Amino acid sequence: xxxxxxxxxxxxxxxxxxxxxxxxxxxxxxxxxxxxxxxxxxxxxxxxxxxxxxxxxxxxxxxxxxxxxxxxxxxxxxxxxxxxxxxxxxxxxxxxxxxxxxxxxxxxxxxxxxxxxxxxxxxxxxxxxxxxxxxxxxxxxxxxxxxxxxxxxxxxxxxxxxxxxxxx
Numbered sequence: 001x002x003x004x005x006x007x008x009x010x011x012x013x014x015x016x017x018x019x020x021x022x023x024x025x026x027x028x029x030x031x032x033x034x035x036x037x038x039x040x041x042x043x044x045x046x047x048x049x050x051x052x053x054x055x056x057x058x059x060x061x062x063x064x065x066x067x068x069x070x071x072x073x074x075x076x077x078x079x080x081x082x083x084x085x086x087x088x089x090x091x092x093x094x095x096x097x098x099x100x101x102x103x104x105x106x107x108x109x110x111x112x113x114x115x116x117x118x119x120x121x122x123x124x125x126x127x128x129x130x131x132x133x134x135x136x137x138x139x140x141x142x143x144x145x146x147x148x149x150x151x152x153x154x155x156x157x158x159x160x161x162x163x164x165x166x167x168x
Contacts, residue, residue: 056104061089061097063134066106069123070131076122106130 056062068085069075077085083094098121101107106127112118123131 053104056100057130059097061086061093062101065094065097065101066123066127066130067134067138069107069121069127074122075128076120078118078120082121101127 064086065082068082069077071085072081079094079098082098083089083091086094089097098107098109102109102121105124107121108124110120110122112120
């Protein structure tokens with residue numbers, strides 16, 4: 001959905017007007033309030049919760065790790081299984097990402113008193129609840145990927161010097 005009225009279709013404008021009539025926020029109003037990047041008074045840390053969590057979920061590995069766990073039986077896996085499923089991730093990065101996701105309550109870590117010790121990671125209820133929004137993002141990417149590639153190619157042709165300097 002487009003955020004400015006001029007680029008919206010008649011149906012989108014009508015939908016926004018219906019939302020206003022019902023006392024609900026339009027997408028533009030919602031994002032203006034949520035994404036202003038300022039500190040939020042209700043936050044324990046005094047930072048924008050949206051920015052903080054997006055920086056976590058927007059890193060290179062968190063989403064892939066959550067989606068990998070979601071594909072595992074019972075949404076549960078050992079460290080070595082996760083490492084095999086994401087061969088490009090280093091052991092150190094996998095450990096750090098798992099720890100951060102556990103800290104945020106998206107996964108749980110269970111250690112078993114065995115020899116050798118066994119540790120398993122599992123999506124929590126909160127972690128499972130983020131799968132639907134992630135699915136929507138993955139579907140959006142799949143549906144728009146060729147357009148994005150085409151846009152990149154057009155940009156690269158128009159700005160060859162900028163592309164060359166970024167590649168160096």
